[in-house]
Amino acid sequence: MRCHEARNLIGPYLDSELDAKTSFEIEQHLETCADCARAFEAERALDTRLFAALGRGEKTAEIWQELEAQISSANLWSRLKPARRWKLALLGASSMVSAALLAMFILLGRRPLDLAVAVAKDHRAYLAGAMAPEFAGPVPDELARTFNDRLDVRAFSTRPSIADFRTEGARVCHLSGVPVAWILGRYQGIPVSLIVLKKAELVHFPSAKRRIESGEPVICSRAGLLQFAARVVGDQVVCAVAETSKSHLEALVASVRGPG
């Protein structure tokens, strides 16, 4: 094998895509040609460095948990017996059926809930000690003046009536630019964030809006280890997030009385 032939095959050689005979010829050439051997070595070093950099990164647990939950729960299609599926596919010209099913999965399926993701991020900051309550009693007047009707002062007096809930204080936060009342507390000793926003602000969280408007009394979603639940109380949306079970959090949100 000549130098230029060997050089042309560096990529496929490093990718183990060559047949045994060609690989062997290359190896023989490299043993006798120091220049080519160095060139191969250099390319291998570059590949190693490059692929390590490009491949670095973790998966976003929230996205995959949502998708997995969607697949485990919305398996209408897979619950059909194979023979029945086959008939269905034949019946409706299979591509149309698949297209319709896909549209159904996407429309009805639960997208990662935008509001849950936003809330979970700040709750993690609270758990990490990076976010603390700013006041314990009523909302300070100078703060209330900054709300410009986008947030109701009464939102801060929202409390669950369930036993075992203790409030530590409150603050204002901004979720995707939306001002919200953030009440920090503990339920059965577990840190819980209670978030209250105006119902009208749901336009900034389209997937949460869609689910709330679909009539579910309490909407739930998981964001990693955190459970999220929300419900409409009057003209406000009350959300809770904590590292607890779905049923616990649902009960907590359901026990919230209207503000005032």
Next chain:
Amino acid sequence: MNEGQKPPAERFLELLRPVERDLEVYCRRLFWNEQETLDAIQNAVLRAWAAFDRYHENASFRAWLFKILTNEVFALNRKYARIAQSEFHLDARQMDLLPALEQAAAYTDWLLSPEALRDALDQDLIAALRTLTETERAVLLMRGIGNLRYREFSDSLDIPLGSVMGHLARARRKMREAIRSCQRRATL
């Protein structure tokens, strides 16, 4: 236990879990926008799930999902027709120099020098992806992140095996050149 007895959703998720991280990283390197990455992953996985009855056990699930995701990404790119603006190309003068550079022993010396790769930052390497065309980027990432075979790239992108090698060789050459020009800028 017979694999065929498990509910399809369970089987699908068992196959999906080991590939999730790689799919997400691959998708993030192909796009630059968070929301689009999420949309593409979501659409591709649901599309795969909807078509799971047509997946054959003896095929590589990883390759099958990479193919579906790549098609999803390309379709989104076409939809927004932003391919041209999201890529900038090395200028022609620089490209002409490349074959000569590759032959040069000086080039190999540079690449083997301890500082060449040590000083290249991850973010520079990732930014260098922008000098690649959509197809070159996809083949490079399918190789580097997907760990796929050439015939799987060829099947995913619906291009002949010979062109796969051409795209991959150009992708590697452009990456080398981009890293080198980053470094020249840094040392000026």
